[in-house]
Amino acid sequence: MNAIIALSALAILTMFFGVIQKKSVLLPLILSGLIIVFFLNVIEWGTFKHYYNEMFIADNFNIAFTAALILTTFLVFIFSALYYRTVKRPLEDIYALMLFSLIGGITMASFGNITMLFIGIETLSISFYILAGSKKFDVASNEAALKYFLTGTFATGFLLFGMALIYGVSGSFNLQAINSYIIANKESIPTLFYAGMILVFVGMAFKIAAVPFHFWAPDVYTGSPTLITAFMSTIGKVASIAAFYRLISITFLNVHDFSVDILMLFAIATIIVGNLSAMTQDNMKRMLAYSGISNSGYLLFAIIAMGPKSAGTLLYFSISYAIATITAFAVIMLVREERGTFSLQDYKGLAKQNPVEAFAMAVAMMSLAGIPPLAGFMAKYNIFSVAMNGGYVWLVIVGVIGSMISVFYYFKPIIYMYFHRADAHKKIETTKAYKIHILLVSILLIILGFLPGLVIGLL
Amino acid sequence: MDKNFIPEDYIPILVQSVVAFGFVAVTMLATHFITSKRKRIRTLHKDENFECGIEIKGNARFPFSIRYFLIAILFVLFDVEIIFFYPWAINFSEMEWMGFFEMLLFMFFLLFGFYYIYKKGAFDWKHDE
Amino acid sequence: MPDAVQNLQMIPLNDYIFFCSALFAIGIIGVLIKRNALVIFMSVELMLNSANLLLAAFSAYRNDPAGQIFVFFIMVVAAAEVAIGLALLVMIYRSTHSIDINALNKLKW
Numbered sequence: 001m002n003a004i005i006a007l008s009a010l011a012i013l014t015m016f017f018g019v020i021q022k023k024s025v026l027l028p029l030i031l032s033g034l035i036i037v038f039f040l041n042v043i044e045w046g047t048f049k050h051y052y053n054e055m056f057i058a059d060n061f062n063i064a065f066t067a068a069l070i071l072t073t074f075l076v077f078i079f080s081a082l083y084y085r086t087v088k089r090p091l092e093d094i095y096a097l098m099l100f101s102l103i104g105g106i107t108m109a110s111f112g113n114i115t116m117l118f119i120g121i122e123t124l125s126i127s128f129y130i131l132a133g134s135k136k137f138d139v140a141s142n143e144a145a146l147k148y149f150l151t152g153t154f155a156t157g158f159l160l161f162g163m164a165l166i167y168g169v170s171g172s173f174n175l176q177a178i179n180s181y182i183i184a185n186k187e188s189i190p191t192l193f194y195a196g197m198i199l200v201f202v203g204m205a206f207k208i209a210a211v212p213f214h215f216w217a218p219d220v221y222t223g224s225p226t227l228i229t230a231f232m233s234t235i236g237k238v239a240s241i242a243a244f245y246r247l248i249s250i251t252f253l254n255v256h257d258f259s260v261d262i263l264m265l266f267a268i269a270t271i272i273v274g275n276l277s278a279m280t281q282d283n284m285k286r287m288l289a290y291s292g293i294s295n296s297g298y299l300l301f302a303i304i305a306m307g308p309k310s311a312g313t314l315l316y317f318s319i320s321y322a323i324a325t326i327t328a329f330a331v332i333m334l335v336r337e338e339r340g341t342f343s344l345q346d347y348k349g350l351a352k353q354n355p356v357e358a359f360a361m362a363v364a365m366m367s368l369a370g371i372p373p374l375a376g377f378m379a380k381y382n383i384f385s386v387a388m389n390g391g392y393v394w395l396v397i398v399g400v401i402g403s404m405i406s407v408f409y410y411f412k413p414i415i416y417m418y419f420h421r422a423d424a425h426k427k428i429e430t431t432k433a434y435k436i437h438i439l440l441v442s443i444l445l446i447i448l449g450f451l452p453g454l455v456i457g458l459l
Numbered sequence: 460m461d462k463n464f465i466p467e468d469y470i471p472i473l474v475q476s477v478v479a480f481g482f483v484a485v486t487m488l489a490t491h492f493i494t495s496k497r498k499r500i501r502t503l504h505k506d507e508n509f510e511c512g513i514e515i516k517g518n519a520r521f522p523f524s525i526r527y528f529l530i531a532i533l534f535v536l537f538d539v540e541i542i543f544f545y546p547w548a549i550n551f552s553e554m555e556w557m558g559f560f561e562m563l564l565f566m567f568f569l570l571f572g573f574y575y576i577y578k579k580g581a582f583d584w585k586h587d588e
Numbered sequence: 589m590p591d592a593v594q595n596l597q598m599i600p601l602n603d604y605i606f607f608c609s610a611l612f613a614i615g616i617i618g619v620l621i622k623r624n625a626l627v628i629f630m631s632v633e634l635m636l637n638s639a640n641l642l643l644a645a646f647s648a649y650r651n652d653p654a655g656q657i658f659v660f661f662i663m664v665v666a667a668a669e670v671a672i673g674l675a676l677l678v679m680i681y682r683s684t685h686s687i688d689i690n691a692l693n694k695l696k697w
Contacts, residue, residue: 118661
């Protein structure tokens with residue numbers, strides 16, 4: 001709760017300083033504000049509280065995911081200075097919208113009532129619609145925003161109708177109350193309730209971009225400004241998956257047999273389609289979009305298995321995915337600014353000219369592919385072992401095959417950077433601060449790989 | 460509400476609708492037949508205002524300034540927020556001062572939004588891009 | 589004064605469910621087959637409003653105000669979506685001079 005209040009104040013302050021044209025204070029204000037919010041959030045650790053008639057439940061799960069979301073936003077804001085360095089205006093609207101979507105994400109990780117889930121999702125999504133179109137005079141950005149908007153509101157319709165049906169049958173929006181309804185009427189739940197559940201799952205699958213509801217993701221991620229893509233693909237995914245986990249672990253746990261069938265279908269289709277589509281991409285952004293899709297398939301494993309370590313593994317996987325994705329996008333935006341496209345060809349010989357950036361990119365790609373000492377490997381290993389303990393052997397086999405396919409496309413940029421000779425490209429000039437930041441982020445990824453037990457043990 | 464309605468109760472409504480539609484149909488047909496053929500032709504002169512009213516200019520579907528659109532959208536946004544006052548007003552006495560201050564906070568957010576769009580020049584009619 | 593809730597309850601609940609499902613289905617079909625972004629947008633609104641109606645009906649039958657409050661939230665969010673959606677449409681119209689979604693083909697589908 002502290003985090004949401006403080007972040008709202010921070011966002012309003014950001015808008016205020018932007019409107020009175022104080023550009024120089026904006027980023028320092030936001031970055032220091034985010035650090036303060038992080039600590040305000042962490043000091044609530046271990047206290048189990050609920051606010052406003054259980055609308056908002058502050059448990060350890062919420063605090064851990066809030067911390068992960070704030071960390072991710074912090075990393076994105078670090079690179080925003082580079083991305084917007086040519087823009088003269090204060091940009092407070094974009095920053096404030098990013099903070100608002102962070103608030104939406106935190107709400108999604110902490111709701112105790114379906115109303116709050118809806119408000120959280122909409123706060124997140126509406127901010128994203130605008131952010132996706134924030135490059136006003138770029139046709140691709142406009143198109144991405146409209147596509148995202150149309151598919152996003154479509155998904156919201158499904159979600160709402162499902163919520164209405166669930167409310168109609170169980171008589172409450174409170175997660176615990178719905179759960180006790182399910183326990184009390186285990187034998188005689190009407191079909192309407194299951195229909196509502198399917199509709200809610202469809203809506204959530206849209207938000208996490210699970211196949212067959214993934215079709216918006218590649219276009220939206222390609223068209224949006226790169227910084228926003230980095231933000232959307234991390235915050236959006238982590239918050240949605242946290243909301244999904246919370247919904248199922250509190251409410252639908254006693255009808256889990258029914259959920260598992262649908263979710264398995266989603267997970268298997270997501271891993272196969274996501275990985276196979278990513279193989280053929282030449283556009284780096286599009287490739288990472290498909291990689292994000294396939295990663296939501298792995299994330300679904302933890303929800304399907306629903307074991308004692310599920311929550312911790314979900315957190316660890318989310319953090320490692322978010323950090324690796326942001327690192328990759330930070331390099332992509334640099335290369336794009338210098339060479340003008342997102343094509344893989346631009347990465348030829350990057351290792352000779354810009355060793356630091358190439359190293360960071362290689363670490364990010366290897367982490368996403370799941371190469372042993374890195375965070376991505378430990379995340380995948382743990383999520384597979386959670387699924388294995390739940391007895392879902394086939395799921396794990398599909399996951400392993402998918403991750404073998406993914407090695408192929410994640411290594412493409414590494415091969416281009418290290419083993420191809422550069423064309424006529426010049427060295428990309430960067431600032432020292434950027435180099436330090438990107439090095440720090442990739443080192444964070446390596447360190448995280450050595451202490452998975454610490455993160456997973458949290459929950 | 461223990462009254463049961465039978466279909467016959469709706470006869471007055473039926474009669475009224477028949478009269479209403481019948482009047483329209485009869486008048487339109489009558490004017491069609493009463494007026495002579497020659498005068499039914501539309502002339503430029505006949506479309507003009509007679510004695511009073513504003514002169515007609517152009518088509519109603521001409522492209523208008525984006526400013527109107529902006530104002531309309533902003534109006535809708537602020538208008539819809541008022542919806543939260545209904546449940547608040549009904550439960551006002553139960554919530555006492557806490558509810559009052561919470562609503563003040565809500566108003567502050569709305570007003571800040573208004574201040575923000577004002578400062579951003581949403582109501583600045585002079586500078587059109 | 590007759591109670592509005594009792595008036596509502598005279599209609600069987602199933603009728604509401606069928607009616608709202610029909611509206612919802614019309615909305616879905618509209619989104620899937622129409623090519624004009626504005627019409628798609630209207631269909632989405634129809635979907636949201638069918639959910640609204642269903643919530644209000646359930647709320648009346650259960651004598652529980654929670655559903656109606658949810659309707660308020662949906663309305664506010666829908667208004668925000670309208671604002672953003674129309675702004676995006678204007679933006680698209682400015683760059684492509686059309687709101688046909690077939691014009692949205694710069695990005696590979």
